Amino acid sequence: EVQLVQSGAEVKKPGESLKISCKVSGYSFTSYWIGWVRQMPGKGLEWMGIIYPGDSDTRYSPSFQGQVTISADKSSSTAYLQWSSLKASDTAMYYCARWYQGGGWYFDYWGQGTLVTVSS
Amino acid sequence: DIQMTQSPSSLSASVGDRVTITCRASQSISSYLTWYQQKPGKAPKLLIYAASNLESGVPSRFSGSGSGTEFTLTISSLQPEDFAGYHCQQSYSTPYTFGQGTKLEIK
Numbered sequence: 001e002v003q004l005v006q007s008g009a010e011v012k013k014p015g016e017s018l019k020i021s022c023k024v025s026g027y028s029f030t031s032y033w034i035g036w037v038r039q040m041p042g043k044g045l046e047w048m049g050i051i052y053p054g055d056s057d058t059r060y061s062p063s064f065q066g067q068v069t070i071s072a073d074k075s076s077s078t079a080y081l082q083w084s085s086l087k088a089s090d091t092a093m094y095y096c097a098r099w100y101q102g103g104g105w106y107f108d109y110w111g112q113g114t115l116v117t118v119s120s
Numbered sequence: 121d122i123q124m125t126q127s128p129s130s131l132s133a134s135v136g137d138r139v140t141i142t143c144r145a146s147q148s149i150s151s152y153l154t155w156y157q158q159k160p161g162k163a164p165k166l167l168i169y170a171a172s173n174l175e176s177g178v179p180s181r182f183s184g185s186g187s188g189t190e191f192t193l194t195i196s197s198l199q200p201e202d203f204a205g206y207h208c209q210q211s212y213s214t215p216y217t218f219g220q221g222t223k224l225e226i227k
Contacts, residue, residue, distance in 0.1 A: 037164075037218075044207060044218055044219065044220040044221040045156075045158075045164065045207050045209070045218040045221070046218065047209070047215050047217060047218060060215075061214070061215035062121070062215065063215070095163055095164070097163075102169065103170040103173055104151065104152050104169050104171075104173075105152070105211035105216070106154040106169045106209070106211060107154075107166065107209075108169075108175075110163035110164055111163065112163055
C-alpha cells in the first residue's frame with residue numbers, strides 16, 4: 001500500500017527555521033518524483049516544486065525558488081521541505097504528493113498535510 | 121506561467137443535480153489537465169487525469185472532457201459525498217499551476 005506520512009503540525013515564530021518531512025512507503029522511493037503543494041487558509045492549491053529522489057533533480061516554481069528548499073534522503077525514503085527564515089505569510093497547510101506519469105503527469109498519492117503556523 | 125481559471129468559484133446544487141465545472145488555461149495545454157476533489161480538512165484526491173481518464177475507484181458519475189484551453193468536469197447525478205472542493209491542474213509546463221478551486225455546496 002502506498003503511503004505518504006507527513007510530520008506533525010508546527011508553530012513557529014517569524015525568522016525561525018523549519019524542516020518538515022514526508023516519509024514514503026509502499027513503492028520505490030527513488031523511482032518517482034515527489035512534490036510539495038501549499039494551501040493557505042481558505043485558498044486554493046499552489047504547486048511549489050518537485051524532486052526526483054533517485055538523483056535529487058529538483059524543480060521549483062519561480063514563486064518559491066529561493067524561499068524554500070526541497071530535499072530527499074534515500075536511506076530513509078523521506079522527502080523534506082525547509083525554510084531558513086519563516087515569515088507570517090508562510091502560514092499554510094503543506095502537502096507532499098507523488099508526481100506520477102501515467103498518460104499525463106499528476107499527483108496520485110498525497111500525504112495528510114502538515115499545518116505550519118508562523119506567529120509572533 | 122500558465123494561468124488556470126476555474127468557474128464558477130462556488131456553486132450550490134441539490135442531490136441528484138447534474139453539475140459542470142469549467143477550467144480554462146491561458147494557453148493550450150493539450151490534454152495535460154487533472155481534476156482533484158478535496159473535502160474539508162483532508163488532502164486532495166485524484167479524480168481525473170489527462171483530461172478525461174477516470175482514476176481507478178472513482179465513481180462513473182464523474183467525467184472530464186476538453187483539450188487545448190477549455191476543460192470541464194461533470195458530475196452526472198450529485199451524491200451527498202460529492203459536496204466538496206474541486207481543483208484543476210495543468211501539467212503541460214512548469215510551474216504546474218492549479219486553478220483557484222470551486223466549492224460545491226448543498227442548496
